[in-house]
Amino acid sequence: MLDLLLVHPVSANDWISFDIPSLIQNFWSATFDGLTFGAIYGLIAVGYTLVYGVLNLINFAHSEVFIVGAYAVVLVLSALGFGPSVPNLPLSSIILDLVLALILAMLASAATAFVLERVAYRPLRKRNAPRLVFLITAIGASFAIQYTIFLVRGANAEPAVTMFQAQPVFDVFGTIINSQQIIIVIAAVILMILTDQFIRRTRAGRGIRAVAQDPDTATLMGVNKERIIIITFVVGGILAGAAALFYVMLVPSGVQYNGGFVLGVKAFAAAVLGGIGNVRGALLGGLLLGIIGNYGQILLGDSQWTDVVAFVILVLVLLVKPTGILGTSLGRSRA
Amino acid sequence: MLKKKVLTSLAIAAAAGLLMSGCANQGSTGTSTSASKIDIPAITTIQTPANAVLPAGDGKAKCAAGLTLGYIGAETGANAQLGINIYDGVQLALDQHNKANPGCQVGFKKFDTEGDPTKATGPVTQAVNEADIVGVVGLPFSGESKATGNILEQKGLVHITPSATNPGLTTNGWTTFFRGLGNDAVQGPAAAKFVTGKLQAKKVYLVQDDSDYGIGLAATTSKALGSALIGTDKVTTGQKDFSAVISKIINAKPDAVYYSGYYAEGAPFDQQLVTKGYTGTFVAPDGVKDDQFIKLAGNASANAYFTCPCIPGELIPTFESAYKTAFNLEPGTYSIEGYDAATILLSGIDAGKTTRADLLAWVKSYDKDGLSKHYKWDSTGELQAPTVYGYKVENGKIVPIGTIG
Incomplete structure (x- = not known):
């Protein structure tokens, strides 16, 4: 056992080695960086989790709902004069511009999710198509949106838009935390609390829970199922739009026609890890996935391990608890 | 619902405002490396070999009509710009040659691979089957070169790649492959x-x-x-x-x-x-x-x-001005490599090497200066004294800073 813990800082010969000093040295930065990206996974994961909770459908095209929002952020900010350089604008106008970009990104993503539901899923539902057909349609819709963007915007990533200079804010155990990280994590948590409250307290939220629990009975009780489904897609879209703004804040040049795919897979995994159908689980799953991936890659020595570690942990968790960490479906979530 | 989102946006705006203003005056305490900035000035001229072989030659070349050089590589596709840089260089060499040598008019044919190894076989096969093509500039990318080197080898068609740098390309035993720049x-x-x-x-x-x-x-x-x-x-x-x-x-x-x-x-x-x-x-x-x-x-x-391993063609004044006149553009990465490769083949034709076998032998024993560097290959097709250049970013542009090896 002790042999396993032997330290190989940089080893070219061993297939696998554990670099524990490096993990200790980078522990806090790995944690905070993981939380930051994890918050973005979590926001996207809500879209998967809500739709799954209500329709038992894995909406594979949700990654494209996200990337449309990211394009909206880039296009709006470039139109407002943002570019690769740090903008030379007063703080108040930067904030105004970012809020405008946020709202437009939310609108763009929500609209995409709405159209997707209307065009790709609703006609199938009317015809009582089998579950598999929905899944295939979702994959098809994902490709259709991706390559439409490819045809319009081309293969290259969009030029960078830098929103503001990340400033160091405070120092935790020798690790600098910057303003970007704080903004992203706090905003994501606020958005998640609002979403959770929306589902728990509002009339529409009650409808979502009712349809998730038993669509037929909900309809009998006077819930407009079609309306609830639309609301579900739109809420997922709005959060994806918010995630898009934070993503561009972290990765100013990350907007590319196929750029949503990997994030989408990670976010879906986050939803499953936290317990699919569970909004709180989505955030928890996202944060955990972000942190675990970071610890794993530092422990194992290179970044190519990130996904291996993240997905092995996912499988292990599901083996122990098949419903995910927080379990429970949307219908039975604490009302 | 909508109200909530507006509230959210406001909350984010407020939080962002606090964060960005609260720390705006803290400066960059996050810097953790202490490298002193080395400034290597950009170069504005490079040494051009005095006796460089030029496409125009002595102007007295005589050759049969119908001889043709080929370019095989990307004309379209995601990486098309690299291909365009190269065949514009080839085109310039041909134009200068044909203008100076009324007695020897060499044609030019282009075959588009889109830079894709899976699509390159077709155009390469087509090119090797056209009997009038005696030499080829290409293929630009390592992947497509690897996929098609055998076809060119079988037909004994000499080809000089102006840009493929994978070292493995010269270990296939091909005798028709020549690399016009240093490898990785x-x-x-x-x-x-x-x-x-x-x-x-x-x-x-x-x-x-x-x-x-x-x-x-x-x-x-x-x-x-x-x-x-x-x-x-x-x-x-x-x-x-x-x-x-x-x-x-x-x-x-x-x-x-x-x-x-x-x-x-x-x-x-x-x-x-x-x-x-x-x-x-x-x-x-x-x-x-x-x-x-x-x-x-x-x-x-x-x-x-x-x-x-590319030479900054924009710093060779005669080349730069001729290129600009012809295409209304600055020479791109690998334009000069394409120009030099074409020049080597053209000088062979001028010297009477007008069959594929003769031209192959000509390139094999070639030992002269081109505009960008000296060209002499070893038995595998690697240049014997390749140069590597350094470049840096200055005012949002990539500029050369001289040779580094």
């Missing part, structure tokens, strides 16, 4: 020497991607770096979040980071490095040396240097 086994050691020498980096961190190109180049570079190499990491194609890699780099405090890969990952990587307070230099090979890098990395790109 040359670039790696040159890069290592540049980083530890001219850039005076004592500690270098090397990050590679998962492509054949990135892995191969990283292997030769890290070997040459020796004890200056203090750490390595590996990233994947399409990766966008480099935070864990960067945290390790910041802790290791290197003077330079060498990124062995392409610009699509190199640019966000460099940008995130700088955002996290890295103040050393960022060095990358020809796969990153592209204007796209500057577009994607933004201001962060100011810390970047490049190594490239």
Whole structure:
């Protein structure tokens, strides 16, 4: 056992080695960086989790709902004069511009999710198509949106838009935390609390829970199922739009026609890890996935391990608890 | 619902405002590396060989009508610009040759591969079956060269690649393949020497991607770096979040980071490095040396240097002005390599080598200066004395800083 813990800082010969000093040295930065990206996974994961909770459908095209929002952020900010350089604008106008970009990104993503539901899923539902057909349609819709963007915007990533200079804010155990990280994590948590409250307290939220629990009975009780489904897609879209703004804040040049795919897979995994159908689980799953991936890659020595570690942990968790960490479906979530 | 979202936006705005203003005057206490900035000035001229062979020759060449040179490579596709840079160089050489030599008019045919190894077989087969083609400039990329070298070999058609750098290409036993520039086994050691020498980096961190190109180049570079190499990491194609890699780099405090890969990952990587307070230099090979890098990395790109086995054609005045007149553009990366390759084939035709076999023998024993460098190949088709140039980013443009190996 002790042999396993032997330290190989940089080893070219061993297939696998554990670099524990490096993990200790980078522990806090790995944690905070993981939380930051994890918050973005979590926001996207809500879209998967809500739709799954209500329709038992894995909406594979949700990654494209996200990337449309990211394009909206880039296009709006470039139109407002943002570019690769740090903008030379007063703080108040930067904030105004970012809020405008946020709202437009939310609108763009929500609209995409709405159209997707209307065009790709609703006609199938009317015809009582089998579950598999929905899944295939979702994959098809994902490709259709991706390559439409490819045809319009081309293969290259969009030029960078830098929103503001990340400033160091405070120092935790020798690790600098910057303003970007704080903004992203706090905003994501606020958005998640609002979403959770929306589902728990509002009339529409009650409808979502009712349809998730038993669509037929909900309809009998006077819930407009079609309306609830639309609301579900739109809420997922709005959060994806918010995630898009934070993503561009972290990765100013990350907007590319196929750029949503990997994030989408990670976010879906986050939803499953936290317990699919569970909004709180989505955030928890996202944060955990972000942190675990970071610890794993530092422990194992290179970044190519990130996904291996993240997905092995996912499988292990599901083996122990098949419903995910927080379990429970949307219908039975604490009302 | 809508009200809630508006509230949310306001909350975010308020939080953002507090954060950004609250810390605006703290300065950059997050810097953790202490490399002093080395400034290597851009060069504005390069040494051109005095007796360089030019396409025009002596103007008295006589040859049969109908002889043709081919270009096989990308004309369309994602990486088309590289192909266009090259065949414009070839076109210029041909125009100058045909204008100066009324007695020898050589034709030009282009075959489009889209730069894609899976699509290259068709155009290459078509080219080798056209009997009037005696020599080829191409193929530009390593992947397509690997896929089609056998076809050209079987038909004995000599071809000079102006840009494919994978070292493995000359280990296939092909006798018709010639590389008109240094390969990555040359670039790696040159890069290592540049980083530890001219850039005076004592500690270098090397990050590679998962492509054949990135892995191969990283292997030769890290070997040459020796004890200056203090750490390595590996990233994947399409990766966008480099935070864990960067945290390790910041802790290791290197003077330079060498990124062995392409610009699509190199640019966000460099940008995130700088955002996290890295103040050393960022060095990358020809796969990153592209204007796209500057577009994607933004201001962060100011810390970047490049190594490239390509010669800055824009600094050869006669070539630059002729190219600009002909195409209304500055010469691009690899334009001069295309021009020189065509010149070698044309000078063979002028010397009466008008069959494929004769022209192949001509290239094999070639030992003369071109505009960009001296051309003499070893038995495998590698140049005997290739040059590697350094480049840097200055005012949002990539400019050459001289030879580095």
